[in-house]
Amino acid sequence: MxxxxxxxxxxxxxxxxxSSKNYTTRYLLAAALAEGTSTIHFPAHSEDSDAMRRCIRDLGAVLEEDDSKIVIQGFGSHPRDVRELNVGNAGAVLRFLMGVTALCPEVTFVNTYPDSLGKRPHDDLIDALGQLGVEVQHEQGRLPITIKGGNAKGGHIRVSGSVSSQYLSALLFVTPLLAEDSTIEVLNDLKSKVVIGQTLEVLEQAGIVIHASDDYMSFRVPGGQAYQPQTYTVxxxxxxxxxxxxxxxxxxxxxxxxxxxxxxxxxxxxxxxxxxxxxxxxxxxxxxxxxxxxxxxxxxxxxxxxxxxxxxxxxxxxxxxxxxxxxxxxxxxxxxxxxxxxxxxxxxxxxxxxxxxxxxxxxxxxxxxxxxxxxxxxxxxxxxxxxxxxxxxxxxxxxxxxxxxxxxxxxxxxxxxxxxxxxxxxxxxxx
Ligand SMILES: O=C(O)C1=C[C@@H](OP(=O)(O)O)[C@@H](O)[C@H](O)C1
Ligand SMILES: C=C(OP(=O)(O)O)C(=O)O
Missing domain, CATH: 3.65.10.10 (Enolpyruvate transferase domain)
Known part of the structure; x- marks a missing residue:
């Protein structure tokens, strides 16, 4: 059209x-990663937020929605074993879920927008996930991408922030759920640094503890944490x-x-x-x-x-x-x-x-x-x-x-x- x-x-x-796209994607994910029932008031409705709804449902969350709120039964740190996920054209959704699927045995992110998301690079996140022991198959850093997780335990991770802050956000979402503590060191510059403030705000609301340096270039993340079910307003x-x-x-x-x-x-x-x-x-x-x-x-x-x-x-x-x-x-x-x-x-x-x-x-x-x-x-x-x-x-x-x-x-x-x-x-x- x-x-x-x-x-x-x-x-x-x-x-x-x-309603905010960035907060909706984060609250949906935080709710899915909690065991128990979370409620999100005024979630956004758009292709990107719908992509997050679809993927967390595929990963085992149960969603019930009316005109003003969505109620989510999360899967906690045990996502369902799915073969494929389709994030549409949503960059942030893809990157956040590439982190979370480090908890899954094998998931392929399909390439449904070859001329847009299909051209965007994910190399720095792929590299960081590799440091966690996650095997990633990819087409020169691009979709389709297969994540073979399941063995990630935590540890020291270095990630470049010079292309996107979403790689760092992805690591901040998943590392609290790993068995061991993690430290994350951001290399080079961190672009879109303010967006990390939104990620940390949501993680804190979900009861997750992260120790961040003032410049957001280094983080200490205790392992073995649990996302708490919450009530959020977008x-x-x-x-x-x-x-x-x-x-x-x-x-x-x-x-x-x-x-x-x-x-x-x-x-x-x-x-x-x-x-x-x-x-x-x-x-x-x-x-x-x-x-x-x-x-x-x-x-x-x-x-x-x-x-x-x-x-x-x-x-x-x-x-x-x-x-x-x-x-x-x-x-x-x-x-x-x-x-x-x-x-x-x-x-x-x-x-x-x-x-x-x-x-x-x-x-x-x-x-x-x-x-x-x-x-x-x-x-x-x-x-x-x-x-x-x-x-x-x-x-x-x-x-x-x-x-x-x-x-x-x-x-x-x-x-x-x-x-x-x-x-x-x-x-x-x-x-
Ligand atoms: O974390 C997020 O939700 C987003 C981060 C930003 O991307 P970059 O960090 O790649 O600049 C922004 O452009 C995007 O719309 C949403
Ligand atoms: C860049 C954007 O989104 P994403 O990176 O999540 O695809 C955007 O919304 O402008």
Missing amino acids: DVIVKPTPTLNGEFGAL QGDYPGSAAVLAAAAVTQSDVKILRLMEQSKQGERAIVDVLRMMEVPLTHENDVVHVQGNGRLKAIEFDGDAATDAVLAMVAAAVFAEGTSRFYNVENLRYKECDRITDYLNELRKAGANVEERQAEIIVHGRPEGVEGGVEINAHFDHRVIMALTVVGLRSKEPLRIRDAHHVAKSYPQYFDHLQALGASVQWVKE
């Missing part, structure tokens, strides 16, 4: 933010909301998004500070972000690693800013659903934006007068490319047609409904 995005001068209205999602806030920033708007916690550990809450630095009129009080956009924005410089999943939305806003913006320290955007630097900037250029790339930087020469539009956009299987190009389309002179926009459902299936409710001219069309 494609979406046609037409120029839309004004957006008005309010709605509750979608907070609103900043990465998805960032795109709607960017849309409000580039139009004449009066838009409120509710349920966005000021004290959240989601790094992407930086969208609020970034838009403020761009001089977009907004407030953030009582978990409500209120944007009263006037369409005028100022260029900024920003370290994107702190807010990795909101950078594309920030860049989309910068397309219309006065001056040149620079988003630096973003190399790991290249290892996501697509190459979010080269592929994304190619699509932005098609739409008429003036952008430049470096290996680890995106540079945007703003065009406050608007961009031409009138072209077809390749989504590259990437929900965040789809959301960001939609922001650009709202302020293009001619409509943008975003091909295969249904991939937005990876994280935010209601994105276009929410925008329509605000008055955006967006319309689904069959190919």
Whole structure:
């Protein structure tokens, strides 16, 4: 399915933010790893969170869900012996479960998105699992991947953090369940470091003890622990909301998004500070972000690693800013659903934006007068490319047609409904 995005001068209205993808995947996993019954209120519904639901069910968890909560009977440290798992296109789900299946005799993760997740590297995690005595079969570090676990006991593990924080999160989820204590040493840089704060927060809520250094570069994990069944409540999602806030920033708007916690550990809450630095009129009080956009924005410089999943939305806003913006320290955007630097900037250029790339930087020469539009956009299987190009389309002179926009459902299936409710001219069309 494609979406046609037409120029839309004004957006008005309010709605509750979608539920956080990162917290939903973590709570589902923590509940599955507990023996006993856990409840998760307001879990996210999207392809990625559904992938985690499907896989923990396959591994032996029992799930019962109604409109507002999911009740999970976990399998504790004894997942069922399954042959295959299908994580769809969900990177975090794959990596977390590659860790957990170190407890299983033999599981194959199948490759259902060869052009997206199928291209992403997992070498650093494969290497770390090898240090735990887990045999991993793989295609040059990529899917399909077979994990032959069952013998992992714990010990000293070194893992590189220079490509993704998800490898470290995977180890933090599984090592507490191993018989012996573990120490984890992070080599090189740790990208998306703030996300580790979310992992540690959830582990602590599940009663797991981890001793982390202040810089998150080394960890001591006592073995033989048990996840406690818990009641969790999922907070609103900043990465998805960032795109709607960017849309409000580039139009004449009066838009409120509710349920966005000021004290959240989601790094992407930086969208609020970034838009403020761009001089977009907004407030953030009582978990409500209120944007009263006037369409005028100022260029900024920003370290994107702190807010990795909101950078594309920030860049989309910068397309219309006065001056040149620079988003630096973003190399790991290249290892996501697509190459979010080269592929994304190619699509932005098609739409008429003036952008430049470096290996680890995106540079945007703003065009406050608007961009031409009138072209077809390749989504590259990437929900965040789809959301960001939609922001650009709202302020293009001619409509943008975003091909295969249904991939937005990876994280935010209601994105276009929410925008329509605000008055955006967006319309689904069959190919
Ligand atoms: O741990 C997680 O849930 C995630 C970590 C981040 O990935 P990287 O650590 O690869 O940057 C982020 O982009 C992804 O959407 C979710
Ligand atoms: C990169 C993302 O997800 P994942 O790595 O889990 O596929 C994302 O949601 O933008």
